[in-house]
Amino acid sequence: MIPQRTATSSTLTLHVNDTAHTVTVDHRATLLDVLREQLDLTGSKKGCDHGQCGACTVLLEGRRANSCLLLAVAHDGAHLTTVEGLGDEERPHPLQQAFHERDAFQCGYCTPGQIVSGVGMLCEAAEGHPSHATRREELQRATGAPAELDRDEIRERMSGNLCRCGAYPHIVEAIEDVREHVGGGTDHASRRTEEVTA
Amino acid sequence: MKPFTFERATSPEQAVSAFAAQPHARFLAGGTNLVDLMKLGVETPAHLIDVSKLPLNDIEPTPEGGLRVGANVRNSDLAAHTAVCRDYPALAQALLSGASGQLRNLATTGGNLLQRTRCPYFQDLTAPCNKREPGAGCSAREGVNRDMAVLGHSEHCVATHPSDMAVALAAYDAEVELLGPEGDRTVPAADFHRLPGDSPERDTVLRPGELISHVTLPPPPPGARAAYRKARDRASYAFALASAAAVLALDGDGTVRHAALAFGGVAHRPWRARTAEEMLIGSRADAETFARAADAELAVARPLSDNAFKVPLARNVAVHLLTTLAETPDRPAGS
Numbered sequence: 001m002i003p004q005r006t007a008t009s010s011t012l013t014l015h016v017n018d019t020a021h022t023v024t025v026d027h028r029a030t031l032l033d034v035l036r037e038q039l040d041l042t043g044s045k046k047g048c049d050h051g052q053c054g055a056c057t058v059l060l061e062g063r064r065a066n067s068c069l070l071l072a073v074a075h076d077g078a079h080l081t082t083v084e085g086l087g088d089e090e091r092p093h094p095l096q097q098a099f100h101e102r103d104a105f106q107c108g109y110c111t112p113g114q115i116v117s118g119v120g121m122l123c124e125a126a127e128g129h130p131s132h133a134t135r136r137e138e139l140q141r142a143t144g145a146p147a148e149l150d151r152d153e154i155r156e157r158m159s160g161n162l163c164r165c166g167a168y169p170h171i172v173e174a175i176e177d178v179r180e181h182v183g184g185g186t187d188h189a190s191r192r193t194e195e196v197t198a
Numbered sequence: 199m200k201p202f203t204f205e206r207a208t209s210p211e212q213a214v215s216a217f218a219a220q221p222h223a224r225f226l227a228g229g230t231n232l233v234d235l236m237k238l239g240v241e242t243p244a245h246l247i248d249v250s251k252l253p254l255n256d257i258e259p260t261p262e263g264g265l266r267v268g269a270n271v272r273n274s275d276l277a278a279h280t281a282v283c284r285d286y287p288a289l290a291q292a293l294l295s296g297a298s299g300q301l302r303n304l305a306t307t308g309g310n311l312l313q314r315t316r317c318p319y320f321q322d323l324t325a326p327c328n329k330r331e332p333g334a335g336c337s338a339r340e341g342v343n344r345d346m347a348v349l350g351h352s353e354h355c356v357a358t359h360p361s362d363m364a365v366a367l368a369a370y371d372a373e374v375e376l377l378g379p380e381g382d383r384t385v386p387a388a389d390f391h392r393l394p395g396d397s398p399e400r401d402t403v404l405r406p407g408e409l410i411s412h413v414t415l416p417p418p419p420p421g422a423r424a425a426y427r428k429a430r431d432r433a434s435y436a437f438a439l440a441s442a443a444a445v446l447a448l449d450g451d452g453t454v455r456h457a458a459l460a461f462g463g464v465a466h467r468p469w470r471a472r473t474a475e476e477m478l479i480g481s482r483a484d485a486e487t488f489a490r491a492a493d494a495e496l497a498v499a500r501p502l503s504d505n506a507f508k509v510p511l512a513r514n515v516a517v518h519l520l521t522t523l524a525e526t527p528d529r530p531a532g533s
Contacts, residue, residue, distance in 0.1 A: 008203060027202055027246070028201065028202070028236075030233070050237065051230055051301060054300060057300055063274075064299060066230070066301065066304070069230050069233045069234060069301075070233075070304070071226070071233060071246075073204050074229070074246075074250060117300060120300075127278070129274065129278040130277065130278060130294060131294055132291070132294040132295050136287055136291065139291070140283055140284055142283035142284045158299075159299075160297070160300045160435060161298075
């Protein structure tokens with residue numbers, strides 16, 4: 001039985017990794033709380049819980065976002081992709097495979113957030129989004145063409161994901177390995193999600 | 199976090215009426231700062247009015263040749279917009295120098311203006327803070343004040359405003375459009391934030407229940423070059439120690455025809471450098487002039503025990519920025 005809405009809780013539907021879930025949430029719950037505690041999707045990690053570390057990064061409507069700062073009640077009907085939706089052991093996402101091959105982690109706690117953020121970042125770059133590392137002349141040309149990602153660009157664009165172990169050099173290499181193949185609307189992240197009744 | 203009731207606004211006007219009926223309400227947009235402050239217990243709304251789905255997410259050209267930006271336009275979308283990158287590069291640069299990719303995807307134009315100071319004492323419920331609790335005292339003034347204001351602070355508050363975007367908007371003479379229970383009005387972006395004086399609890403001139411609907415940019419001055427430069431403790435994802443936005447247009451003989459300069463990270467609001475601008479206009483655009491103007495502006499600085507470095511830092515940021523702009527070749531006509 002679905003509990004009724006109260007003054008400080010609501011019932012809503014979240015489309016997570018192509019599956020619809022109807023949940024009743026306390027208004028104070030963040031999407032991260034709901035993913036981990038109600039939907040048993042514990043890949044997204046609670047690091048700082050203040051939007052500073054990026055361990056909770058998910059794709060919200062295809063764009064990377066800190067799920068610890070998103071109140072679930074404000075996202076009724078939203079489509080989310082978590083690290084679990086990118087791939088699994090049998091069919092890893094190319095960036096998951098690259099992290100494995102490049103040994104781009106040590107303790108692994110930040111890794112799901114790094115990978116989801118990396119996928120979101122590559123989509124942003126494919127859409128021509130500039131960054132702080134983009135030169136002013138190039139910024140002003142504003143062609144909308146896909147951004148070229150050298151190491152400075154990757155490091156700048158990934159600065160919202162902290163790694164306490166300091167695995168950054170290998171994380172950058174892993175992203176370099178897939179930068180030509182991820183983004184531009186062909187990967188898992190931007191595929192159309194379909195409603196499935198839970 | 200305190201429990202709260204929630205509603206999704208159906209129109210900007212309905213949002214304003216809903217707020218008027220709920221004295222302890224807050225508008226929720228991207229939530230990147232508000233939700234954080236609710237977790238910390240700094241913000242304790244009894245009711246949230248979600249304005250994030252309101253149709254205020256367009257970037258449209260104005261009849262005058264400027265741009266009108268809806269309050270719900272995300273920071274990342276504003277920074278990537280072709281017309282913003284081409285005609286308002288200082289705004290795009292300011293946005294891209296702030297926060298992280300994830301946060302810029304959530305943070306809105308209106309919410310960026312309304313974000314609160316990151317003064318650690320403001321965020322710490324165990325520390326007295328006049329901004330959080332008027333009359334409690336200021337822990338920062340005699341405390342760890344390295345990141346605090348050097349301009350325009352008062353005995354009641356030495357906090358800085360953290361926005362990069364607002365600094366660029368001030369330099370571009372943007373205007374903030376407000377909807378409110380007593381009607382609509384427009385406020386210059388440079389006057390939207392206020393100095394703390396004896397009421398540091400008020401960051402802006404926003405009246406109770408007013409909602410930001412749009413930010414409008416006038417057409418950039420003909421031939422203007424503009425940029426944003428930010429000094430911080432690490433190369434990315436940090437608030438400014440000092441920053442500057444400048445819009446500069448020169449005559450053919452190298453004299454300054456238009457100059458707008460605003461500092462960030464040094465005051466309770468973006469600091470529009472009117473004294474420097476007056477000195478620059480009609481003067482020769484060279485490093486010596488820029489240094490004299492920056493020094494004149496910063497002559498009123500009153501550093502605290504640990505932040506005297508901010509004065510020469512702000513000066514050098516401004517001089518480097520203006521010099522770079524003066525040396526930038528003109529863009530071909532029509533580009």
